[in-house]
Amino acid sequence: MELRQLRYFVTVVDEGGFTRAAEKLHVAQPGVSAQIRQLERELGQPLLDRSGRAVRLTQAGSAVLPYARAALTAVDGARCAVEELTGLLRGSVAMGTLPSCAPLGVADLLASFHERHPGVEVTLTESDAGTLLDGVRDGGLDAALVAFGGSAPEGLATQTVLDEYLVAAVRPGDPLAGRDTVPLRALADRALISLPPGGGMRAILDQACTAEGITPRIAFEAGDPGVLADLASRGLGVAIVPESTARDRADLCGVPIVRPRLRGTVALAWRAAGPSGPAAQAFLDHARTSLAGFTVAAS
Template sequence: MELRQLRYFVTVVDEGGFTRAAEKLHVAQPGVSAQLRQLERELGQPLLDRTGRTPRLTQAGAAVLPRARAALAAVEGARTAVDELTGLLRGSVAMGVLPSCGPFRIADLLADFHHAHPGVEVTLTESDAGTLIRGVREGGLDLALIAFGSEVPAGLDVQTVVDEELVAAVGHGDPLAGRDSVPLAALAERALISLPPGGGMRTILDQACAAAGVSPRIVFEASDPGVLADLAARGLGVAIVPSSGAARADLHGVRIVRPRLHGSVALAWRAAGTSGPAARAFVEHAREALRGYAGAAAAS
């Protein structure tokens, strides 16, 4: 009996079939099937019922599965213990970012970590704030750069990178351009430009409107705040953007009041802790890298 056979067996069960298991394992499907048949011959019992479209555990397979998982976990634990002892990091980590993460120098962050720990595979996913928050909570992501309002999402620890007021950005020919502030209720009469649903700023706007009994009229949606600002500068509506996004020569930023809106961009990781030494090292690396960004942003 080989660890490879146990790994193939567990992967077939987890992935719900031989084809998906082979893709995840990066091996040919016949190789997965052959190893499973050999394991079954050694044990003297079929582990999977292959008569349906999806293989299902037999009684023997159900008995073997938790023991196979335990054996694989024990081997990984032994490898991790040795790695920690020698200071060698291996494994994989996954980070998620917002579409408009360019100013945060994520490429430098990833490159620096890769150079320090070449044995760790790092993956990057771009998505909206809601999807990233779920990914961190459920364990698909070790770390994410998210946006949120006044409350930290449940189940997460965060390190704030930027905290900004959200403003109504308009072109200089807009009636609001001569004002310093505007009540949120007054914006219900205007064509608004905002992130799509699920984005951090959009969630803040939607929640504030719901609390105030306001029905916003969103006419343009884009995932990049810079595009929102461009549309507003051309007179196509009122963009809801961070105050820094309205600091342009062709825009005028108007404070939103009653209520005031603000949002945070932050690094987020599971409050219960990361899954291993590689993930812990990556979280600490990212926190240190973006502490420097936060300091530079505060001084600018």
């Protein structure tokens, strides 16, 4: 069994097929297929089901995958440890983020880390909160900016970046604009403007509506809270946004939602067991320092 075979196997799984894996590895596809077949012969079981249009893991493949990942991580960690002693950090880091977290300076964070450690390959994935949390837990992501309500997700360590109440944002002149607060039930018949399903802020709204027996009337969805605010400022509905988003807009009135109060947290999350290697540790230290300046707490 060779490390190359394990790397090819993991890449095929991650890329969803032999063609994309070969492109990722910069090798010919027949070479990837041959190495994985050799691995399967050594293990005595097929690891991949090739019968359909998409390559799928067999039961044996699912059992082998975490060990293959662990072996590659260990080798990469050993290599990085030696290179770190010589003053040159190498390796790879995978970060995830919600689309709505762009204003937190994600691009600057990645650029400044690359400037410090040009030998580390950094990748960025945008997705919904649930997918990102699963990615951090299973090792596909080293860290992610996620949103959630209540306590921190199980199995993860977090650093809070934003901790805010959600408000109903409307343009001046709207019937809600002069109110001090608005009960969630009072929004049942209003056209709401919200993040799409899967986002942490949307999950908080959906869970609260379910608990109150309300079916929200979502008229517009967008992945950026700034876009939600723009739509509300044009009178297209009530935007459910973080308090700071409405507070920074002269063309919006942010009305606190009560009964219940809706509160969300945006945090940097990573595995509670710690980073997978020196490169990931360096990135996590850099990210935690960079994001510390964005901290906003609910009042």
